[in-house]
Amino acid sequence: MEKFDCLVIGGGMVGATTAVALADLGLKIALVDTHRPDSNLLDNPGDYDQQQDYNLRVSAVSLGSEQLLRSLRIWQQVQLWRVTPYRRLAVWEQGLSYAEFHCDQIKQSHLGHMVENHLIQAAAWLQIKARSNIKVFAPQKLSKIENREDGITATLGDITIESEILVGADGGNSMVRNLAKIGTSGWDYQHSAMLINVKTEQDQQDITWQHFVNGAPVAFLPLSGNRASLVWYDKPQTINELVNLSSSQLQQRIIEHFPKRLGNIEVIDKGAFPLIRRHANQYVKNRVVLVGDAAHSINPLAGQGVNMGFKDVHALQEVIAKAIGSGEHYADASVLRRYEKQRRNDNLLMMTTMDLIYRGFKQPAGPIKLLRNLGLFGAQRMGPIKDKVLAYACGL
Numbered sequence: 568m569e570k571f572d573c574l575v576i577g578g579g580m581v582g583a584t585t586a587v588a589l590a591d592l593g594l595k596i597a598l599v600d601t602h603r604p605d606s607n608l609l610d611n612p613g614d615y616d617q618q619q620d621y622n623l624r625v626s627a628v629s630l631g632s633e634q635l636l637r638s639l640r641i642w643q644q645v646q647l648w649r650v651t652p653y654r655r656l657a658v659w660e661q662g663l664s665y666a667e668f669h670c671d672q673i674k675q676s677h678l679g680h681m682v683e684n685h686l687i688q689a690a691a692w693l694q695i696k697a698r699s700n701i702k703v704f705a706p707q708k709l710s711k712i713e714n715r716e717d718g719i720t721a722t723l724g725d726i727t728i729e730s731e732i733l734v735g736a737d738g739g740n741s742m743v744r745n746l747a748k749i750g751t752s753g754w755d756y757q758h759s760a761m762l763i764n765v766k767t768e769q770d771q772q773d774i775t776w777q778h779f780v781n782g783a784p785v786a787f788l789p790l791s792g793n794r795a796s797l798v799w800y801d802k803p804q805t806i807n808e809l810v811n812l813s814s815s816q817l818q819q820r821i822i823e824h825f826p827k828r829l830g831n832i833e834v835i836d837k838g839a840f841p842l843i844r845r846h847a848n849q850y851v852k853n854r855v856v857l858v859g860d861a862a863h864s865i866n867p868l869a870g871q872g873v874n875m876g877f878k879d880v881h882a883l884q885e886v887i888a889k890a891i892g893s894g895e896h897y898a899d900a901s902v903l904r905r906y907e908k909q910r911r912n913d914n915l916l917m918m919t920t921m922d923l924i925y926r927g928f929k930q931p932a933g934p935i936k937l938l939r940n941l942g943l944f945g946a947q948r949m950g951p952i953k954d955k956v957l958a959y960a961c962g963l
C-alpha cells in the first residue's frame with residue numbers, strides 16, 4: 568500500500584493545478600484520473616501548430632487566475648501555445664442600456680484571455696510530469712474511500728492508497744462528493760448553452776460581449792485570427808433543434824438572432840451543454856476537501872466557473888502553506904475548515920449574483936425590464952464603483 572500526503576481525484580484544469588500547487592509546498596501527491604489528456608501535447612509540446620482549429624471548450628481566464636497559473640509555471644506554456652487577450656467587456660440589452668468595461672479602468676493591459684480548456688489542462692500535466700513528488704494514476708477510477716478523522720484510504724480497482732487528505736476535483740458529478748456523503752443544493756436552469764466556433768468577417772477583436780435578446784443572452788468570445796466562440800443560451804428543445812441544423816442553416820439562424828455588429832460569419836464547429844447549478848453543502852468533511860466544479864457548478868453567464876475553481880486552489884495552497892509554516896498539521900480539520908470558510912461564502916455570492924442577473928434578464932417586459940435597463944445605463948456611469956466591480960470580476 569502506497570502512502571501519500573495528498574490524493575487528488577480528477578486531473579481536469581482545477582485538479583491538475585491543485586496537484587502542482589500542493590506539490591510546490593513539498594507534499595507527496597497522487598493524482599488520479601479516468602483519462603489522460605492529449606498525448607501529443609504532453610509528449611511533443613514544441614510541435615503544437617497554432618493554425619489548427621480551435622477546440623469548442625474555451626474559457627475566459629481572469630487576471631487573478633493568470634497570476635496563479637503563472638506562479639506554477641503553467642501559464643508560460645499555455646501562452647506559448649495559444650491565448651487571445653481581451654481588453655474590453657460589454658453588456659447591453661437595447662439602446663442606451665449599454666455598459667462597457669475597459670482594462671484601463673483598472674490600470675491593466677488586458678482583462679483576461681480566452682484559452683482552450685484542453686491547453687490549460689495539458690500545460691498543468693506538463694508541470695506534473697516535471698515534478699518528482701507527484702505520481703499519476705491514469706487511466707484509473709476511484710471506487711471506494713474510507714474517510715476517517717485520522718486519514719484516508721482510497722481504492723482504485725486493485726490499488727489501495729493511504730493519504731493524509733483527499734482533494735475531490737472530479738467535476739460536477741463528483742464521485743468523491745457522493746462517496747463522502749456530502750449533499751448539494753441546486754437546480755436545472757431549464758436552459759442549455761450552445762457553443763459555436765465561427766470564422767468572422769471582421770478583424771481580430773479585443774472585446775467580449777453579451778447581448779440580452781428576449782430574456783436570454785447571446786455572447787461573443789474573441790479568438791485569434793478572425794475566429795470567435797459564440798454562446799447561445801436557450802430552452803433545451805431550441806438548442807437541440809439548432810444543434811441538428813446544417814452549418815449553412817445554423818449560419819442563417821445566427822444572423823437573425825445575434826446583433827448586427829457580429830457581421831458575416833462561417834460556422835466551423837458546434838456543441839451543446841446543459842446549465843445546472845449545484846453547490847456542495849460542505850467543502851470539507853473529515854479529510855476530504857472539494858474544489859472546482861465538484862464543489863460548485865455555476866451558470867457560465869459571466870465566465871466565472873473555472874476562475875472560481877482556481878481561486879479555490881489558491882486558497883487551499885495558502886491555508887496549507889500557513890499551517891506548515893506555523894507548525895500545525897495541514898490535515899487537521901481546523902486547518903481545512905479555514906479553506907472552506909474563505910471559499911464557500913465567496914462562491915455563494917458569485918453564484919447568487921449570476922442567478923439574479925440571469926433571472927432578472929429572463930423577464931421579457933414590464934418594470935423589471937425597465938429596472939435592468941436603468942441598471943445598465945447607471946453602471947456605465949458609476950465611476951469608481953464600476954472599477955471595483957470590474958476588479959472583482961477579474962479576480963483581483
Ligand SMILES: Cc1cc2nc3c(=O)[nH]c(=O)nc-3n(C[C@H](O)[C@H](O)[C@H](O)COP(=O)(O)OP(=O)(O)OC[C@H]3O[C@@H](n4cnc5c(N)ncnc54)[C@H](O)[C@@H]3O)c2cc1C
Pocket residue numbers: 576577578579580581582599600601602625626627628684707708709736737738739742760762840841858859860861867869870871872873874875876
Ligand atoms: C458551456 C460552458 C461554458 C463555460 N465557460 C466558462 C468560461 O468562459 N470561463 C470559466 O471560468 N468557466 C467556464 N465554464 C465552466 C468551466 O468549464 C468549469 O468550471 C471547469 O471545466 C471545471 O473544471 P474542473 O477541473 O473542476 O472539472 P472538470 O473539467 O469536470 O474535470 C474533472 C476531471 O475529473 C475526472 N474524473 C471524473 N470522475 C472521476 C473519477 N471517478 N475518478 C477519477 N477521475 C475522475 C475527469 O476525467 C476530469 O478530468 C463553462 C462551462 C460550460 C458548461
